[in-house]
Amino acid sequence: MMKSTNSSLSGRGSTIADTQQVMDLDRAHVWHPYSAFNADLPAYPVVSANGVRIKLADGRELIDGMSSWWCAIHGYNHPVMNQALEDQLKKMAHVMFGGLTHAPAVELAEQLVALTPTPLQSVFFADSGSVSVEVAMKMAIQFWNTKGRPTKQRFLTIRNGYHGDTFGAMSVCDPVNGMHSLFNASLTQQYFVASPTCNVGDPCTDNDIAPLEQQLQDKQEQIAAVILEPIVQGAGGLRFYSADYLCRVRALCDHYDVLLILDEIATGFGRTGRLFACEHAQISPDIMCVGKALTGGYLSLAATLATLEVSTTISNGKPGVFMHGPTFMANPLACAAGLASLELLQTTPWQSAVSQIAQQLEKGLDSCRQYACVTNVRVLGAIGVVELVKPVDMAHIQPMLVEAGVWVRPFGRLLYLMPPYIVQPPDLQQLIAAVTDVVIHLETSLT
Numbered sequence: 033m034m035k036s037t038n039s040s041l042s043g044r045g046s047t048i049a050d051t052q053q054v055m056d057l058d059r060a061h062v063w064h065p066y067s068a069f070n071a072d073l074p075a076y077p078v079v080s081a082n083g084v085r086i087k088l089a090d091g092r093e094l095i096d097g098m099s100s101w102w103c104a105i106h107g108y109n110h111p112v113m114n115q116a117l118e119d120q121l122k123k124m125a126h127v128m129f130g131g132l133t134h135a136p137a138v139e140l141a142e143q144l145v146a147l148t149p150t151p152l153q154s155v156f157f158a159d160s161g162s163v164s165v166e167v168a169m170k171m172a173i174q175f176w177n178t179k180g181r182p183t184k185q186r187f188l189t190i191r192n193g194y195h196g197d198t199f200g201a202m203s204v205c206d207p208v209n210g211m212h213s214l215f216n217a218s219l220t221q222q223y224f225v226a227s228p229t230c231n232v233g234d235p236c237t238d239n240d241i242a243p244l245e246q247q248l249q250d251k252q253e254q255i256a257a258v259i260l261e262p263i264v265q266g267a268g269g270l271r272f273y274s275a276d277y278l279c280r281v282r283a284l285c286d287h288y289d290v291l292l293i294l295d296e297i298a299t300g301f302g303r304t305g306r307l308f309a310c311e312h313a314q315i316s317p318d319i320m321c322v323g324k325a326l327t328g329g330y331l332s333l334a335a336t337l338a339t340l341e342v343s344t345t346i347s348n349g350k351p352g353v354f355m356h357g358p359t360f361m362a363n364p365l366a367c368a369a370g371l372a373s374l375e376l377l378q379t380t381p382w383q384s385a386v387s388q389i390a391q392q393l394e395k396g397l398d399s400c401r402q403y404a405c406v407t408n409v410r411v412l413g414a415i416g417v418v419e420l421v422k423p424v425d426m427a428h429i430q431p432m433l434v435e436a437g438v439w440v441r442p443f444g445r446l447l448y449l450m451p452p453y454i455v456q457p458p459d460l461q462q463l464i465a466a467v468t469d470v471v472i473h474l475e476t477s478l479t
């Protein structure tokens with residue numbers, strides 16, 4: 033148990049005296065993501081974070097291999113990000129977006145339009161990735177409704193996808209391993225096909241694409257859009273697939289009068305080695321969702337981008353408006369963080385940083401391939417995945433990783449690294465070594 037007293041633990045206005053009290057109150061009152069209330073496994077109290085290091089209340093520093101769920105691409109406590117937020121805070125923290133506008137929102141929208149594929153011209157800000165997916169789905173339905181094709185209300189997707197935790201988003205997550213099977217009866221039944229087996233770099237054969245084409249042929253009058261995570265499927269299994277598959281999906285969507293929604297929430301802003309993963313296939317979607325790294329991990333913000341065809345069709349038809357509007361839409365602080373993060377990305381050599389991370393991950397994780405407890409090791413951009421035969425026992429493995437001085441949070445059968453782009457080779461080596469040690473530990477405890 034951690035027992036240090038640390039006056040910097042709490043913020044102004046807080047009466048919390050020590051670490052133990054944080055942990056006790058946490059257990060007494062707080063839910064954590066995908067966790068039991070009053071869980072046996074305590075959450076680790078954090079007091080600060082700087083660069084790639086997360087500092088625990090007991091003074092230990094952990095090298096972050098998760099970028100706080102793939103967001104903190106520039107690391108923590110970055111002076112440029114901090115300054116941008118301080119500057120914006122002096123002007124305003126928030127104003128409503130209905131009937132009002134502000135420079136941070138319009139500048140961020142302009143930047144997003146400039147950085148994403150050309151046909152995407154209209155930006156709808158949302159508060160989280162899941163909400164941006166809901167917005168994308170509503171746009172697709174409203175688009176076809178306006179076009180006089182109101183039967184097009186369903187979505188087609190591939191298995192092993194993850195698009196968020198809200199109801200619409202849940203309906204297009206993998207129905208089995210998408211963590212939501214409990215809710216299946218209250219979800220809209222969407223159309224699913226097997227996820228592609230053609231690997232990155234491989235051509236996509238007629239067999240690979242046949243199931244998707246068949247569904248489009250049969251259900252085109254029901255399907256509003258195909259929704260996919262391009263190239264890398266995130267929380268549904270961290271699977272990678274070929275760009276050629278994506279090219280063929282684009283062509284089929286055009287052929288069958290179905291929109292294409294790309295969920296770039298996990299892949300966007302350089303993670304796969306391209307600014308957006310759809311660039312691997314040189315295609316563009318009709319609607320694109322971005323989130324996670326959009327604000328460099330500082331604040332919750334996402335956006336749904338649409339082509340002019342989608343946005344003007346919706347706006348010129350009945351009822352003439354798009355039916356969505358979150359309370360905290362385009363929060364100025366979040367937009368300022370987004371602008372600063374994009375500026376940092378564009379003024380730093382992120383491509384070479386990501387490709388160096390890729391090379392080091394490839395080389396460093398290679399030795400994991402020899403073990404029987406490992407089924408697959410794969411690397412793309414700043415993503416390194418070790419897939420295991422069995423799910424990880426978190427009660428045992430999480431403390432082991434913390435002891436090794438790293439913050440790595442496996443899920444299911446996946447041990448993976450998605451470090452901030454600023455990670456330096458020795459720190460990345462420590463992350464790789466910690467993952468490798470877990471694998472060796474699992475291997476020896478198997479026999």
Ligand SMILES: *Cc1c(COP(=O)(O)O)cnc(C)c1O
Pocket residue numbers: 160161162163165194195196197261266267295296297298299323324
């Ligand atoms: C994380 C994620 C989401 C959901 O985003 P939240 O901000 O957690 O709501 C949706 N799609 C993908 C691909 C994601 O990785």
